[in-house]
Amino acid sequence: MVIEETRRKRLDRGIKVRTETLYALSTWREMAYLIVPRTVLILGLLLLPLILDMYWQRVLCTAGIYAILALAFDFLAAYVGLVCLGGALFIGAGGYISGLLNAYLGWPPLLCIPIATLAGAVISTFVLLPCLRLRGIYFAIVSFMFPLFAVHIIVALNVFGGTEGISALAILPNIWVEQYLILGMIIVSLFAIRRLVNEDIGLILRGIKDNDQAVRASGISITAYKTKAVFIASLMGCFGGAYLSHLYGWLGISLFAMDFSILPIAACVMGGMGSLVGPVLGAFILTPMSEALRGFGQLRVVLYCLILIGFIVYKPEGLMNYLQRKYHQFEYWERV
Amino acid sequence: MDGEALLQVKNISKSFGGVKAVMDVNLSLFKGEILGIIGPNGSGKTTLVNLITGFVRPDSGEVLFKGKKITGIQPHKIANLGLTRTFQIMRPYHSLSAFKNLIVPLNSPRVRRSRGGRLGDRDAVAIDILEEIGFQRDAYVPYKTASSLPLGYLKRLELARCIAMGPEIIICDEIFSGLSMAEIATMVPVLEKLEMEGVTIMMIEHRLRELFRLVNRVIVMNFGEKLAEGIPEEVMKKQDVRKAYLGTEVDNVGG
Numbered sequence: 347m348v349i350e351e352t353r354r355k356r357l358d359r360g361i362k363v364r365t366e367t368l369y370a371l372s373t374w375r376e377m378a379y380l381i382v383p384r385t386v387l388i389l390g391l392l393l394l395p396l397i398l399d400m401y402w403q404r405v406l407c408t409a410g411i412y413a414i415l416a417l418a419f420d421f422l423a424a425y426v427g428l429v430c431l432g433g434a435l436f437i438g439a440g441g442y443i444s445g446l447l448n449a450y451l452g453w454p455p456l457l458c459i460p461i462a463t464l465a466g467a468v469i470s471t472f473v474l475l476p477c478l479r480l481r482g483i484y485f486a487i488v489s490f491m492f493p494l495f496a497v498h499i500i501v502a503l504n505v506f507g508g509t510e511g512i513s514a515l516a517i518l519p520n521i522w523v524e525q526y527l528i529l530g531m532i533i534v535s536l537f538a539i540r541r542l543v544n545e546d547i548g549l550i551l552r553g554i555k556d557n558d559q560a561v562r563a564s565g566i567s568i569t570a571y572k573t574k575a576v577f578i579a580s581l582m583g584c585f586g587g588a589y590l591s592h593l594y595g596w597l598g599i600s601l602f603a604m605d606f607s608i609l610p611i612a613a614c615v616m617g618g619m620g621s622l623v624g625p626v627l628g629a630f631i632l633t634p635m636s637e638a639l640r641g642f643g644q645l646r647v648v649l650y651c652l653i654l655i656g657f658i659v660y661k662p663e664g665l666m667n668y669l670q671r672k673y674h675q676f677e678y679w680e681r682v
Numbered sequence: 683m684d685g686e687a688l689l690q691v692k693n694i695s696k697s698f699g700g701v702k703a704v705m706d707v708n709l710s711l712f713k714g715e716i717l718g719i720i721g722p723n724g725s726g727k728t729t730l731v732n733l734i735t736g737f738v739r740p741d742s743g744e745v746l747f748k749g750k751k752i753t754g755i756q757p758h759k760i761a762n763l764g765l766t767r768t769f770q771i772m773r774p775y776h777s778l779s780a781f782k783n784l785i786v787p788l789n790s791p792r793v794r795r796s797r798g799g800r801l802g803d804r805d806a807v808a809i810d811i812l813e814e815i816g817f818q819r820d821a822y823v824p825y826k827t828a829s830s831l832p833l834g835y836l837k838r839l840e841l842a843r844c845i846a847m848g849p850e851i852i853i854c855d856e857i858f859s860g861l862s863m864a865e866i867a868t869m870v871p872v873l874e875k876l877e878m879e880g881v882t883i884m885m886i887e888h889r890l891r892e893l894f895r896l897v898n899r900v901i902v903m904n905f906g907e908k909l910a911e912g913i914p915e916e917v918m919k920k921q922d923v924r925k926a927y928l929g930t931e932v933d934n935v936g937g
């Protein structure tokens with residue numbers, strides 16, 4: 347009897363490099379190896395609006411908001427070690443500021459959005475600042491509670507339109523601006539964050555995640571750096587919020603909805619934590635899926651959870667990490 | 683030793699719940715010396731380091747660095763004064779390559795200041811430091827991910843993190859433990875070189891034989907208290923020190 351055993355072997359492809367920043371490129375094949383995935387991603391995102399109909403174009407805009415939130419969540423969780431459930435806080439802050447500027451002062455959306463992005467990020471960071479000392483689950487819980495808090499204040503004091511909200515805000519000029527604004531923002535944020543995590547500030551943030559005590563012993567204030575990181579994530583989230591209020595021409599307490607805090611996590615789990623592009627991809631899969639499942643009513647959530655559990659159990663590394671591994675390594679079966 | 687102490691610890695105490703980890707300890711560290719701190723497990727050595735470097739707040743007592751009180755100051759500010767430490771439990775930034783680990787201290791305000799705000803090629807500086815401390819550049823060790831490094835290199839990396847700060851004082855918390863004799867033999871010159879450059883070193887160590895070759899002076903701790911202080915040969919002759927160490931390495935020392 348002959349037992350033939352095989353074992354899976356993995357080998358890095360030729361130009362997998364020693365450091366993340368040093369590339370030794372020589373042939374066009376190697377150039378292509380690096381450039382093709384990026385190009386496919388960018389072109390894919392940019393061409394998407396052209397092949398969709400009106401309804402799905404709107405879905406794309408919403409998916410874009412979740413994508414940007416997922417990116418912010420992934421950045422904080424995988425590169426700073428902060429599990430931030432403040433998605434709703436960011437969306438709410440950005441959305442309310444932008445909407446209110448438009449409603450009360452009559453400023454156009456394209457002016458309100460950048461102002462709200464910045465102001466919202468300052469406020470969100472300021473609110474989260476006292477909690478930055480908290481670790482792990484505690485930071486997650488506190489960041490999750492602020493949006494609930496905000497809703498209750500708005501309702502109790504009946505300010506900013508109270509429970510009804512304010513409608514008939516100015517909307518963006520047309521569906522093309524709507525789509526390309528958010529898509530452009532996603533692409534810019536994605537590459538900016540990818541760059542950032544390998545710059546010095548990014549290395550320090552990753553250091554904080556791995557061992558914050560050693561960072562302190564190296565003479566660096568972890569609070570200062572965490573604040574910077576939260577501010578960066580808030581910028582992305584608040585942009586999403588500001589954009590959302592002018593997408594529907596409406597602001598209200600549902601801008602603080604839990605979905606904005608929770609769905610990004612799902613997108614990260616599916617797309618692959620720490621890959622940055624994965625969560626974006628995850629959001630672009632999950633949001634339309636959620637839309638398609640609308641017919642199932644409450645059952646939608648159940649299906650949703652099943653998919654998530656499936657990913658956590660069978661592919662915990664997520665889609666993107668899986669694909670990247672396949673792309674960067676040869677795999678073959680070796681006889682033992 | 684005479685002259686003003688670089689670092690002075692005055693009547694410092696700390697308890698955790700009922701455990702008196704450090705009790706009323708006094709010590710002075712003089713510029714340019716290597717001071718050894720020894721003592722059985724749980725005698726409060728690491729807690730003492732934490733108290734000096736601001737990671738733990740004392741219940742009472744104070745620490746003076748160059749005559750200025752540093753108790754109550756945040757750890758990163760103390761590090762920026764040039765008072766650095768290694769950690770007994772090493773956790774490198776495991777997702778980063780070894781030399782990228784050093785980018786963190788190289789970005790500290792202290793290093794920025796000393797370089798006039800211009801940092802230059804940090805990667806090159808980091809690799810140079812690592813090479814000096816025994817990471818073979820030719821074998822690409824500095825480029826390996828920290829999580830894949832063996833213990834000997836991790837201990838070096840801890841020390842390198844301090845060296846990158848351009849420190850005045852380095853407190854080493856058991857950087858020899860778990861290393862082979864050969865590995866220690868390659869670490870010793872690094873410490874001697876630092877001493878020659880004028881860096882003051884405080885070494886906490888269980889490896890007495892190796893320690894005694896390096897230090898000028900040693901302090902013995904037991905149950906959070908300072909038990910004895912002096913030059914190694916004499917301290918190890920004392921009855922109570924032998925008792926505290928009974929059954930441990932004291933026989934090997936030949937005191």
Ligand SMILES: Nc1ncnc2c1ncn2[C@@H]1O[C@H](COP(=O)(O)OP(=O)(O)OP(=O)(O)O)[C@@H](O)[C@H]1O
Binds near residue numbers: 701724728730770
């Ligand atoms: N954060 C803490 N919380 C509670 N107890 C602590 C804490 N840190 C230290 N202790 C206790 O204080 C005492 C002294 O501990 P410490 O780590 O300072 O000893 P050590 O001399 O460094 O020992 P070792 O040689 O094993 O490293 C021990 O009893 C320990 O359990």
Ligand SMILES: [Mg+2]
Binds near residue numbers: 728729855
């Ligand atoms: Mg200890």
